[in-house]
Amino acid sequence: MNIHCDEPLSSSLSFMENLSYSSSLLPCPPSPPLSSSSPSFLSLNPRLTGLGAYNAEFKGHGDNNIEQSGYLGLDMSNSSPLDHRRVPEAPAAVDENDAENALKAVKKKGGKKVRKPKYAFQTRSQVDILDDGYRWRKYGQKAVKNNKFPRSYYRCTFHGCNVKKQVQRLTKDEGMVVTTYEGMHSHPIEKSTENFEHILSQLQIYGASL
DNA sequence: CGGCTTTGACCTGCGC
């Protein structure tokens, strides 16, 4: 699959492309659907919900070469001049509650926002909603500029867990779904995963090839 | 009836 840097996929993708990739994130991201106690691979747990081939791809390290596709390494804590809303000193793995509190405090005082780390995945799938083992509640959907597919917004339904994710299908590659996770799960995965062995092996292959 | 999705309104930030 190909995502070019000059492609107007969406605003979020555009700024993703300008983020640097942290080698500490690869081959497996520390946050997205991760519980802190789980091995990183396990936390991904992408599994098929009964449909065709599922192909999780992970982005290689470095530069803006998005063509390698896969994990987009959206570490929002990394300082980037293009993202002025971020606090440069924010640690890579921001504690969920701390980030939330900081956000609230910032809203009150009108200071800089502390944004939670974001991690984006590209997955080739017939379904938009990848069953990652967590339960999500949809809270919004927006049409996105330069994309005929709407972006869906989900929140983890676990009490006290404020993890969010955005799901968007690419216009140029309708089989490709970009899922962006924000925050860290403060609880274990809620569902079992039957397809896990296959997914795990696939992820390990991708990880080893980086 | 509870949980979820849908969807229009609203809020916020950014670029011009």
Added chain:
DNA sequence: GCGCAGGTCAAAGCCG
């Protein structure tokens, strides 16, 4: 300051 776009809220409706 204004308009646009992204993100969130919340009421209404749907479904099991």
